[in-house]
Each structure stands twice: as structure tokens, then as C-alpha cells.
Amino acid sequence: MDFSFTVEQHDFAAAVAELLRTHCTPEHVRATKSGFDRDRWKRLADIGMASVCVPEPHGGLGGDDLDLLLAVEECGSAALPEPVVESTTAATALGAAMESGARDGGHADHAVLLARAAEGDALLTVSAPTDPYVAAADHAAALLLEREGAWYVVDRDRAALTPQPSVDAPRTLFTVEWDSDGGTLIARGEAARAMSAAVLNRGALLSGAYLLGAARRLIEMSVSYAKDRIQFGRPIGSFQAVKHHLADAFVAVEFARPQVWRAGYSLTSGAATADRDVSAAKASASAAAERAAAVALQVHGAIGYTHESDLHLWLTKVWALSRAWGNAEWHRGRVASSLIDQRLTARLP
Amino acid sequence: MDLSFTPSEREFRAEVRAWLAANVPPEPLPSFDTAEGFRRHQDWEALLADAGWSVITWPTEYGGRDASLMEWLVFEEEYYRAGAPARVSQNGIFLLAPSLLEFGTEEQKRRFLPPMGRGEEIWAQGWSEPEAGSDLANIRSRAERVTGGWRLTGQKIWSSRAAFGHWLFGIFRTDPDSRRHRGLTYFLVPLDAPGVTVRGIPQLDGLPGFAEVFFDDVFVPDDQVLGEVGRGWYVAMSTTGSERGLTLRSPGRFLATADRLAALVSDLGDGAAPTLRDRAAQAWIDADAYRLYTFHTESRMRAGAQIGAESSANKIFWSELDRALHRIALDLLGTRGTLTAQAPDAAEYGRWLDGFLFALAGPIYGGTNEIQRNIIAERVLGLPKEA
Numbered sequence A: 001m002d003f004s005f006t007v008e009q010h011d012f013a014a015a016v017a018e019l020l021r022t023h024c025t026p027e028h029v030r031a032t033k034s035g036f037d038r039d040r041w042k043r044l045a046d047i048g049m050a051s052v053c054v055p056e057p058h059g060g061l062g063g064d065d066l067d068l069l070l071a072v073e074e075c076g077s078a079a080l081p082e083p084v085v086e087s088t089t090a091a092t093a094l095g096a097a098m099e100s101g102a103r104d105g106g107h108a109d110h111a112v113l114l115a116r117a118a119e120g121d122a123l124l125t126v127s128a129p130t131d132p133y134v135a136a137a138d139h140a141a142a143l144l145l146e147r148e149g150a151w152y153v154v155d156r157d158r159a160a161l162t163p164q165p166s167v168d169a170p171r172t173l174f175t176v177e178w179d180s181d182g183g184t185l186i187a188r189g190e191a192a193r194a195m196s197a198a199v200l201n202r203g204a205l206l207s208g209a210y211l212l213g214a215a216r217r218l219i220e221m222s223v224s225y226a227k228d229r230i231q232f233g234r235p236i237g238s239f240q241a242v243k244h245h246l247a248d249a250f251v252a253v254e255f256a257r258p259q260v261w262r263a264g265y266s267l268t269s270g271a272a273t274a275d276r277d278v279s280a281a282k283a284s285a286s287a288a289a290e291r292a293a294a295v296a297l298q299v300h301g302a303i304g305y306t307h308e309s310d311l312h313l314w315l316t317k318v319w320a321l322s323r324a325w326g327n328a329e330w331h332r333g334r335v336a337s338s339l340i341d342q343r344l345t346a347r348l349p
Numbered sequence B: 001m002d003l004s005f006t007p008s009e010r011e012f013r014a015e016v017r018a019w020l021a022a023n024v025p026p027e028p029l030p031s032f033d034t035a036e037g038f039r040r041h042q043d044w045e046a047l048l049a050d051a052g053w054s055v056i057t058w059p060t061e062y063g064g065r066d067a068s069l070m071e072w073l074v075f076e077e078e079y080y081r082a083g084a085p086a087r088v089s090q091n092g093i094f095l096l097a098p099s100l101l102e103f104g105t106e107e108q109k110r111r112f113l114p115p116m117g118r119g120e121e122i123w124a125q126g127w128s129e130p131e132a133g134s135d136l137a138n139i140r141s142r143a144e145r146v147t148g149g150w151r152l153t154g155q156k157i158w159s160s161r162a163a164f165g166h167w168l169f170g171i172f173r174t175d176p177d178s179r180r181h182r183g184l185t186y187f188l189v190p191l192d193a194p195g196v197t198v199r200g201i202p203q204l205d206g207l208p209g210f211a212e213v214f215f216d217d218v219f220v221p222d223d224q225v226l227g228e229v230g231r232g233w234y235v236a237m238s239t240t241g242s243e244r245g246l247t248l249r250s251p252g253r254f255l256a257t258a259d260r261l262a263a264l265v266s267d268l269g270d271g272a273a274p275t276l277r278d279r280a281a282q283a284w285i286d287a288d289a290y291r292l293y294t295f296h297t298e299s300r301m302r303a304g305a306q307i308g309a310e311s312s313a314n315k316i317f318w319s320e321l322d323r324a325l326h327r328i329a330l331d332l333l334g335t336r337g338t339l340t341a342q343a344p345d346a347a348e349y350g351r352w353l354d355g356f357l358f359a360l361a362g363p364i365y366g367g368t369n370e371i372q373r374n375i376i377a378e379r380v381l382g383l384p385k386e387a
């Protein structure tokens, strides 16, 4: 039993964090009105962010979820606007479909598409099996969409997008209409079912990792605000009510983190309990992040309730991602059916 | 990252499991807060000790097996899964022993550890006093220097297992001019020493799970001082770290309870309201999180990290988890959940009520959860002290 990440995994996350410190400040996030900054995405791709999980033959690094988790947490900590969860999930799914040979034509095009995605020159997105809207469809070159038990790659230009503006404006959402002959089939039958499961699990896992970062940052911002803000002649952080709110948020995040990591391990190692492990992780991460967001807003008072403070850049991310890819209740339901309906309790070898 | 167990850990687990399967009493023992139950639990400790399972992390010379922390976590998972008896010796083996091993003289270790590990001498913790609860540094019980030792005077309270136990480890003020954390000394005191009076106090279940202990000029020889004179707080805090952190409440305990809760919901079928099903899933997820957090901590410790104030996060998490698990079970059972184990209808459900009452104390002992939140806020998050 070894819960540690490799030096390379730590170094990669540190490199992502470093890049984001320079190119994803709150000012940058505010300036990214469209939700996508090609230059920043390209820079991230240059250090490997878009290619970690793409198979080597397709221009990727052939890594796995564990290689990404720490880096995605850093993205959350920076409130990165670019759709790192969806694009990674889409690229991984397409790569896997091509690797397994579960494809019906269009292979050459997809190879080019995947290679461009790995380079950061094209964006991919994917529909979450739990959600009615597709994120970042407007920035994507192609969309991975599911229809009647089969998966397709659909050129963005061949899909009709209806924007559905949401509270997290940079995370653009769309209803997508498309003709089946506008898409290329990549999986059907058993392969499509497996792809749906993998897409859902990966999206939930990565959004969980992103939420950990956002929650961590919300707590850091609130702690530093609580040290500075003076009321009744002393810093508000000396008041016990404020301390206890922050301590509770901290505890929730600290305990959610190893669960997210374990979910990554279970997915990577193809554990029989992977679905349940991912659901436990997303339920905990969503709940912890919601708690951190609520506490952060309360600790900031009115200034937190404005667009003048940077806080909202993280609050909106939490509100969106804690619900996307299955909210806490949805995932608890999945844990419950495994535990209670199937009586799969024991986790001991 | 490799979250599988090694072959040797698996082998170890199989050995523990087999022994427990053959030896755990089929019927639960009577509560160790009764005279008979106390004795029966001591017998169980002797059986465990004979097989080398009572204190596996201790050095072999004192009755242990030099087991690693990971082996201990595995042992605990199996122990609670098997429904083995509660540890009547827990204050000694989990709280005093780490301090004895760290601060004790060789003679003290040889004198005290083996009978502690065999359950022959049961220890009680004597820290709290009527005026020193959360504010533990407000200790007033004192010790006066006399030839060859000390004379103890004062009162301890809420001392678990003291009603039937044999020894007490406690902190007393040895420097009359000292204040707060200074001038305290850690003593080991036999509860049958002349001048000691023990009065059991019934807990919420009506049984004397703790006691108040009066000291009236009790002589304690020098070789029953643990650590340096005047450094009692420091020695005591090493024990508190164990109490809040890993060693007192291992994940195996909550994992087993969470699995039993899930089985209870399954058994009730449509009798379990959807909201309770959801709460049970949440509690199970939290038990799982506690387990993973502990494994993560174990990895960090193996890599050389020291656990400090984070152990307060641990204490909040397990105590609230335990309370939630039992509360949900009682809610699932409705009025039946309020029956004591003696009620004919209670059947096996009576254990949930006992567990519930016990779980309610978790947020109080070992430093209340409010105190733990203060510690996290100030020492982990770095917020300013209260004015």
C-alpha cells in the first residue's frame, strides 16, 4: 500500500501550477470572457496537459489518470477557464476507441484530430451521460456524442449549438442538435456501453480533482481575508465562529482528497469497484467544495457577494462542477445501489 | 501509487482472520463496565496475548511482534470485522504505552508493559479534574516532594475504566508556584494505594464507565514518575497525539460499523426510507474516506513525515462519523432502535443503542471537537488566537 505520487507526477503538477501563476491570474480569468484562451491552452498543451492520456501512437504521452490528478487540482486552484475536464475526458475516450479498434471508418481523420488535440491545436469535448448540455462545444473542433447506445465523433460545424448561459459563464454550455449522418460512429453495443461508463467515470473523477483545487483556494483566500479584515478592533479570524467554519471546510477537503486519488487508482488499475470508488470520490469532492464555497462567502461578507472581489471566480466553478458529471446525491445513489442493493460491502481482500 | 496490499500483508491478514474466526466468542461479552464483564474482558486480553495478538506493534521483548503500522491497520480491520470484544486495556495499550516506550526507563518498561499487554493490569487515564476539562492546564491536583518519592493530593474525574481498574496514569502539579503547562509531572499510581478512593460514576447507559478518583496524601515512589519532573505536560501531549490521531480509533472500527449499517438497510428492504438510504450511503462513504485518509497518513509517515496538529482533523472526522453511523441505525430501526439489549424484541439490534450511546461521547473525550477546531484554525490554518 503506497499512497504517494511519483516525482514526475509531482513535477508535472508543479509545472502546471507555475504556468498558471503567470498565465492564469484572477485578472486573466476575468479577461477570458469567451471561456477559452487559445494561447494559454497551447502553453498548457506544450507542457503536456492535453496529451497526458492520449496514447503514444497518436502523439500523446500514454499516461493515465494518476498522472493528471495533481495537475488538475492545480487547474482548480487557479480557476482555469479552459475545459480541462471535458477535453481530457474526450481525448482519452477517443484514444481508447481508436486503440481498441472499435471504430467504423473515419480513422485517419480521427488520428489527425487526436494528434491536433494533443498538441493543443484543436479542442475536443464530450457530452456527460449525466448532463443535458455539452460544455465548451463552441470552442471544440469536434464533439464526442452519444445517441441511442452508440458514440459518434461530430464535427462542430455539423452540429447546431444553442447556447445555454449558466452561472459559470466561462464554462459555456450548449444544447446540441445533429444528424446522425453528420457524425462518425466510433463505438456501439458493448464497446459503446464501456465508453459511456469510462466517460462518466473520468469526467466525475477529474471534476472531483478540479473541485479539490478550487476548494483549497477558497479556503486559502478566506483564511488570508480573515487575518486582514478587522472588526470590533481585531481580525475576524480570531472569532471562533469564523475559525470553526474554516476548520470544518478544511477537514472536508482533506478527507475528500485521498478518496479522489483512490478513485484515480481504481480507474487506472481497472478495479472491480471503480464505479463505486469514483462515485464516493465525486460525492465527497462535490460536498466538500460546496461547503468551502459556502464558508468562503460567509467569511467574506458582502465583498464576497460582488464581482469586485475575485471570490466569485471560484464560487461559480464550484457551483457548476459540483453538479456536472453527477452531483453528490447522484453519486451517493450509485454507491447505495452497490452497497445496499447488491450488498457489495466488504472492501477487504 | 499502489493501493494493493503486499503478499506479506495479505498473509498477515489471513493469519489474523483465521485466529479470530477460531477464537472470538460467539456471544458478545457482558459490558466491561460491570465487574463480571471486566473480568471476562481481561480473560479475552490474556487469550489475545497468549497468541501474540494483544499489542502487535510493541517490541517483542515486551510482548509485541514489532508489527508495522500497516500491519496494525490490517489487524484492526480484521478485529472489528470479526466482531471481537472491545479492548478493556485500551487506555494502557494505546495511550500510556506509546509514552512509556518513548519516555520510560528500562525498568519501567519491563515492570509495566508486559502485564499491561496481557490485560492483568488495567490502566485508567487521570487527566481531567473538576476544574480542568477542556482547560486541562488548569490542573490543581498536586504532588509534594518527600523522601524517596512524592505525596499526591487532589481529585481526578471522568477516568475511564478506573471503577474496576488497577492503575492510573495522571498529571499532577509538582511545582506549587507554577502555572498552566509548566511544573506538571506524569505519575503512575496504583489505584489500591493507601489514600486513594475511587467512586464509579454511572454513564448514560447507567454503568460506571468512568470514576472520580480522590488522592489523600498518597505516596508514590520516584520510580513511578514517567519522564522528567516538571515535564509532565510534554509527556502527556505525546499521548494525546495518539488519542486523537491514529492509534485509538483505527478505521477498521468504523468500516465494520458502516458495513453493518449497509447490511441493515439491505435487510430492511422497503422498510428503509429513501432519505435514510441516502444518509447510510453518505456515512459509508465517510468511513471509506477515513480509511483512505489513514492509509495516506501511513504512507506519509513511512516517508518520514511527522503528524502534528492534523491529528485534530482526524479526531473530528472519526467522532462525527461514528455518531452519524449510529444515529442513522437508530433512525432506521425507529422505536425498536431504542430498546436495550435485554428487551426480547431487540434481538441483535440492541448493539446499535449501546454503540450510539458510546458514539455520543466521541466528540467530547480526547479534547472536545470545539477544541480540535480551534487547534486546526490556529495551528494548521494559522488564524490568530482569540483576544
Ligand SMILES: Cc1cc2nc3c(=O)[nH]c(=O)nc-3n(C[C@H](O)[C@H](O)[C@H](O)COP(=O)(O)OP(=O)(O)OC[C@H]3O[C@@H](n4cnc5c(N)ncnc54)[C@H](O)[C@@H]3O)c2cc1C
Residues within 6 Å of the ligand: B124, B125, B126, B127, B128, B129, B132, B133, B134, B135, B157, B158, B159, B160, B161, B210, B361, B364, B365, B366, B367, B368, B369, B370, B371, B374
Ligand atoms: C466517555 C468519556 C470518557 C472520558 N474518559 C476520560 C479519561 O479516561 N480520563 C480523563 O482524564 N478524562 C476523560 N474524559 C473527560 C474528557 O477529556 C473531558 O470531558 C473533556 O476534555 C471536556 O472537558 P469537560 O467535560 O470538563 O467539558 P468543558 O471543558 O466544561 O466543556 C463544555 C463545553 O464547552 C466547550 N468549550 C470549553 N472550552 C471551550 C473553548 N475554549 N472554545 C470552545 N468551546 C469550549 C466544550 O467544547 C464543551 O462543548 C472522558 C469523557 C467522556 C465523555
